[in-house]
Amino acid sequence: MSTTTTEQLIAPHGGELVDRTGERPDDLDSLEVVTLTSRELSDLDMLASGALSPLDGFMGQDDYERVLEEMHLANGLPWALPVCLAVDDEPAGARVALADEAGRKVAVLDVMEMYTYIKEAEADRCFRTTDEEHPGVARLYAQKDKYLAGRVTVFERAERPFPELALDPAETRAQFAERGWKRVVGFQTRNPIHRAHEYLTKVALETVDGLLVHPLVGDTKGDDVPADVRIECYRVLLSDYYPSNRVLLAAFPAAMRYAGPREAIWHAICRKNYGCSHFIVGRDHAGVGSYYGTYDAQLIFDEFEPHELDIEPMFFEHSFYCKTCGSMASAKTCPHDAEHHVFLSGTKVRELLANGEIPPTEFTRPEVAEVLIEAYRQES
Numbered sequence: 189m190s191t192t193t194t195e196q197l198i199a200p201h202g203g204e205l206v207d208r209t210g211e212r213p214d215d216l217d218s219l220e221v222v223t224l225t226s227r228e229l230s231d232l233d234m235l236a237s238g239a240l241s242p243l244d245g246f247m248g249q250d251d252y253e254r255v256l257e258e259m260h261l262a263n264g265l266p267w268a269l270p271v272c273l274a275v276d277d278e279p280a281g282a283r284v285a286l287a288d289e290a291g292r293k294v295a296v297l298d299v300m301e302m303y304t305y306i307k308e309a310e311a312d313r314c315f316r317t318t319d320e321e322h323p324g325v326a327r328l329y330a331q332k333d334k335y336l337a338g339r340v341t342v343f344e345r346a347e348r349p350f351p352e353l354a355l356d357p358a359e360t361r362a363q364f365a366e367r368g369w370k371r372v373v374g375f376q377t378r379n380p381i382h383r384a385h386e387y388l389t390k391v392a393l394e395t396v397d398g399l400l401v402h403p404l405v406g407d408t409k410g411d412d413v414p415a416d417v418r419i420e421c422y423r424v425l426l427s428d429y430y431p432s433n434r435v436l437l438a439a440f441p442a443a444m445r446y447a448g449p450r451e452a453i454w455h456a457i458c459r460k461n462y463g464c465s466h467f468i469v470g471r472d473h474a475g476v477g478s479y480y481g482t483y484d485a486q487l488i489f490d491e492f493e494p495h496e497l498d499i500e501p502m503f504f505e506h507s508f509y510c511k512t513c514g515s516m517a518s519a520k521t522c523p524h525d526a527e528h529h530v531f532l533s534g535t536k537v538r539e540l541l542a543n544g545e546i547p548p549t550e551f552t553r554p555e556v557a558e559v560l561i562e563a564y565r566q567e568s
């Protein structure tokens with residue numbers, strides 16, 4: 189791959205793709221060990237790969253406070269969510285080893301500073317609520333009381349649940365360049381793709397060169413469809429209904445925060461690092477329960493100057509199959525009442541699948557339904 193081809197893709201956030209992978213240091217055994225939660229490990233791996241460019245480590249206080257209050261880093265670049273490492277005490281040395289919960293050392297951190305933070309303030313700014321029932325708030329309230337900041341060097345990459353789909357930003361960029369794509373739309377998902385989302389990815393694809401289907405495979409809440417089932421759904425859908433030379437399926441290693449609007453911005457910036465020039469933002473992106481308004485995750489993009497984010501959001505409304513139009517549509521394109529539309533509630537869909545019944549093909553592709561039915565069958 190020559191650099192001239194990748195230069196035609198959108199530049200990473202801040203201009204350069206960060207690479208914080210490195211060698212296992214000789215003094216590793218003498219370092220104090222800080223244990224990371226699985227969410228912090230996801231962040232660490234994304235720091236290593238450059239998915240969180242321009243960050244090269246866990247955030248210091250200047251960045252943290254500016255992100256909370258103004259959605260920008262101290263250097264002025266847009267950024268929406270803290271990327272922080274919570275600890276109890278300040279380590280004695282200038283360097284610490286970072287380990288997973290099993291005790292496996294994976295990285296070192298050069299200590300820049302440790303600072304206290306106010307959990308309620310972070311919850312209020314990032315999640316727009318201090319309600320402990322919110323899964324992101326609950327996680328925040330349960331974590332340790334101080335943040336340890338500093339640049340990281342990762343010598344042991346995280347285990348990848350789907351190795352063939354584990355593409356770092358440099359790798360997705362290389363694939364896009366190889367295929368001659370310049371304008372690429374990223375699609376974040378943590379659910380099986382039914383007809384509605386198939387429709388909006390295809391509407392988006394009509395205007396660009398390629399589509400990155402980028403399911404999140406880090407931690408999600410317990411009642412979301414497990415990643416392995418979702419991946420199988422994506423595979424059957426893509427192989428039967430999308431042109432293979434226009435779509436790339438890769439795993440997005442982030443953990444869900446359920447921060448709604450701010451997470452939509454954060455997701456978009458990460459996808460820019462993966463080489464996407466466009467990013468799909470649907471209804472209630474990264475939402476949970478009824479904490480966010482249906483289109484809050486779209487409206488938040490207005491809080492940035494035009495072109496400040498560089499990546500272009502593509503906003504979509506709720507879509508459905510309209511029997512009278514004879515096609516997929518949305519309120520923007522279909523003049524007919526709800527009785528003309530094929531609508532099934534999430535509860536109804538789960539009920540059908542759990543009973544081994546295939547929902548209408550206007551709602552979901554039968555191949556996808558079969559994967560889900562099989563997953564329900566094995567569960568019971």
Ligand SMILES: [Zn+2]
Pocket residue numbers: 510511512513514517522523524528
């Ligand atoms: Zn219609």
